[in-house]
Amino acid sequence: MKKLIAxxxxxxxxxxxxxxxxxxxxxxxxxxxxxxxxxxxxxxxxEQGFQSLTKYGHKVSGIxxxxxxxxxxxxxxxxxxxxxxxxxxxxYMDGMARAAHKYPDTIFMHATGYKGNDSNFDNYGCMSxxxxxxxxxxxxxxxxxxxxGVVGSHPIPEIIRNINxxxxxxxxxxxxxVVNVIWINSWFNPPKDMDAAKxxxxxxxxxxxxxTDSPSVVILAQQAWxxxxxxxxxxxxxxxxxxxxxxxxxxxxxxxxxxxxxxxxDEVAAGTWEPNRRRNYGLKENCVGLSPWGINVPGKxxxxxxxxxxxxxxxxxxxxxxxxxxLTKRDGTKVYAGEIKRRELDSMDYFVQGVNTNL
Numbered sequence: 001m002k003k004l005i006a007x008x009x010x011x012x013x014x015x016x017x018x019x020x021x022x023x024x025x026x027x028x029x030x031x032x033x034x035x036x037x038x039x040x041x042x043x044x045x046x047e048q049g050f051q052s053l054t055k056y057g058h059k060v061s062g063i064x065x066x067x068x069x070x071x072x073x074x075x076x077x078x079x080x081x082x083x084x085x086x087x088x089x090x091x092y093m094d095g096m097a098r099a100a101h102k103y104p105d106t107i108f109m110h111a112t113g114y115k116g117n118d119s120n121f122d123n124y125g126c127m128s129x130x131x132x133x134x135x136x137x138x139x140x141x142x143x144x145x146x147x148x149g150v151v152g153s154h155p156i157p158e159i160i161r162n163i164n165x166x167x168x169x170x171x172x173x174x175x176x177x178v179v180n181v182i183w184i185n186s187w188f189n190p191p192k193d194m195d196a197a198k199x200x201x202x203x204x205x206x207x208x209x210x211x212t213d214s215p216s217v218v219i220l221a222q223q224a225w226x227x228x229x230x231x232x233x234x235x236x237x238x239x240x241x242x243x244x245x246x247x248x249x250x251x252x253x254x255x256x257x258x259x260x261x262x263x264x265x266d267e268v269a270a271g272t273w274e275p276n277r278r279r280n281y282g283l284k285e286n287c288v289g290l291s292p293w294g295i296n297v298p299g300k301x302x303x304x305x306x307x308x309x310x311x312x313x314x315x316x317x318x319x320x321x322x323x324x325x326x327l328t329k330r331d332g333t334k335v336y337a338g339e340i341k342r343r344e345l346d347s348m349d350y351f352v353q354g355v356n357t358n359l
Contacts, residue, residue, distance in 0.1 A: 030078030034089035041213030049257025071095025127282035129165035136169020149200030221248035240291035249294035
């Protein structure tokens with residue numbers, strides 16, 4: 001594969017660049033999934049995004065349930081037969097950095113991370129915290145115990161900032177809310193997930209979230225309602241999980257990766273892909289959004305959340321809201337308005353006031 005050359009204004013003037021040139025109609029796409037492609041959440045939504053590329057004539061091949069410790073080896077395997085390779089979990093980042101160095105003629109794109117290089121390696125992500133903030137508003141309005149429970153996957157910056165965002169949303173309408181987190185240190189472990197959800201329920205959390213790919217909290221909320229008449233509410237994660245418990249489902253953060261993947265692969269096909277752009281998409285780009293509202297959610301809750309959502313779409317808030325408005329860390333330290341931008345979000349390792357991780 002040759003070094004990137006860009007054609008300017010239809011002339012015969014070519015400018016050498018450090019990025020990789022593919023420039024062909026049919027692109028071969030490889031990808032790693034951290035969970036099963038039918039997990040009902042994160043990996044499933046990425047799989048659907050990659051498969052959507054086939055209708056444009058591109059070829060896709062993926063490896064599901066790929067161990068993060070084997071990322072470099074598996075990415076190298078994909079690099080040998082594909083033009084662009086994607087890795088869809090934070091834990092793949094260092095392995096991709098090594099693979100990108102070893103295979104300079106392949107383009108590498110990493111989801112949720114922050115590393116890249118000047119030639120063939122970049123990162124991309126959806127600003128999921130924008131949707132998490134909205135779900136937090138709904139949770140703060142729906143709770144009666146002022147206790148919101150979260151099944152936590154891994155305490156990495158993306159998950160930490162999502163929990164912080166939902167806490168800020170909840171406390172914006174209900175300052176008495178406490179968000180309780182139980183970590184299971186897994187993206188997809190349904191039995192462990194359900195155990196954590198039950199522990200949160202027993203601790204009097206009447207609104208349940210998950211940051212994993214299992215709908216355990218939704219199933220449990222439905223069971224508690226049907227069996228005991230308990231008013232426990234739930235939120236989905238990454239995909240619409242409402243069908244797992246329609247009577248006690250509020251909404252949830254969902255991803256739409258198809259447009260992102262088409263944009264990136266179109267660039268590769270046109271020979272216009274460049275490194276170091278660190279693409280970040282949000283509500284306005286329809287990379288992240290809310291799943292359909294549950295059938296029993298009060299209209300006043302729906303209206304309150306939708307108003308904030310549309311204010312954001314109309315640029316009332318910046319892309320780093322709610323963090324850019326300032327916050328108070330759990331230890332009491334103040335972070336003032338305007339101090340948090342992408343760099344700070346990419347490395348967020350603290351919780352805001354109202355988060356309890358010692359349940």
